[in-house]
Amino acid sequence: MNRRNVKDKINQGLITIVAFIGIFALIGLFIFIINESIPALTQVGAEIFTSIYWYPTYNPPEYGMLAMIIGSLILTGFSSLLVLPLGYIIAFFLYDYANPTEQTVIKSTIDLLSGIPTVIIGSFLFIYVSPIMMKLGAWSSGNLLLAAIGLSILSLPYAASLMQESLSSVDVSLKEAALAMGASRFTAGFKIVSKKALPGLLNATILTVNRIIGETIVVLMVAGGAAIIPRSLWDPVRPLTAVIASEMGEVAVGSLHYSALFTAGLILLTISFVLTLLSRRITRSGSS
């Protein structure tokens, strides 16, 4: 074996080890969360998913998460509704219309935005935006709309840059062909290139949604914190992540309450896992 071969083998070994550490960490995390949530799942059972009453510290305790699950889903859905079109518009502009200077400016703005700590975004919304909302008619200073705005701000960089990537990955010849056929610049980009990039765009969508559903600090600070099923944009919500963050610090390790918080984590992990699988499938069907 010559020196080059040895080097190659070492590199290969290192990469394998690192990859396996990653896989084991992921599996370990899954096992840990499932393991910790088993007591709640077996002892509380279906009540977790059917009851809207979350009273873990009362006697007798009740562990209903329905309102919080629905709150999480509504908030995620609404934030996605705000951020995805906006992300697409930015991506589309960057791809088709922006000159190099504009591209640099927008790109670096997006990069900068993705670096702002979420706690800063939360404070900003609470201190400056919330009073404006109160003047506009909000009855609660923390509410669904405010949280959705926060989530949109922090997930916009993901949506925009992922979408722009998938648009750019489409072969230029397609666009050129469309333009040669007499299609306008907008039609070529919006109807033809975007259609070809659809799997990538859907993938970006799912990753963005994934990012939104797991976000914690902003919802903890500005979502209002009442575990009710919201009926209007001004209503407060209490998503699962906020509950975990708010209560995990105080529970006795190993108690049913502790386990129930892990069940909340398991629900989030399951949603995220399903979304990721979905995104893999979409990517694969797009490339084949």
Next chain:
Amino acid sequence: MKKTILTLALLGLLVFSFAETLVIKGSNTIFPVTQLWIEEMKTMYPDLTITLEGAGSSTGISALFNGTTDIANSSRWLKAEEIKQMGQEGKYFIPIVLGYDGIAIIVNPELPIDNISLENLAAIYTGKITRWNQLDPNLPNERIVVYSRNSASGTYETFVEKVLKGERMAPTVQLLESTQAEITSVARNKYAIAYTGIGYVTNDVKVLTVNGIQPTKINILNSVYPISRPLFMFVDATNGYPETGKVKQFITFGLSKRGQELVEQAGYIAAYGF
């Protein structure tokens, strides 16, 4: 050379093993008080090392049972089963009152209300009353925006126990993560109500009298004000009151003039020397 290092290492070990460590666990409510005390005491007794952990009153008391703490901070009295356990294990814990905590009911200064009864307060927090004019026809016909601390807070525990008498807080109550967030929210919202430790109240909000009683120092100290409670340190006195040593040093400092000033600085009411 080697010998010197060895001697030094041994000497270091000796000093380290003689350094006293005082372990304090328990109530998060008392945590800030204890922290202020420790900071001040470090300048007085440089060789005294103190570890402080806020894990809840119950955790502190159970740690006192299994001997993993020297002092258990507790924002509540002993439970019946804890007293029973003391008898079974032949142990004797003594309470030392370090201060008092009163919970102020706050509303927006623009709301024309000055007093609230304990029953009405409970009705608001359990969701039986949802509009201000249900309380008093002269008040605006607006939804009451109810704020509370999250369930991890000691103030929350006291509130549930003293006001709701164990009844459940309505799901519509908004749980906030900090007292500051409560005060800001009430200051901003004309129809909001919240409760905070008496020491945190600012001029941005209005404090209500409860059952006509002002949450003044004297009223809280005598527990005339309905939402007040004493704060305790529990100490294991199975072998008699600790007359010397680190526990005694700590208690003495806490009850001293300076220690009691720090209780007030942390936002509570000093138990002694007012």
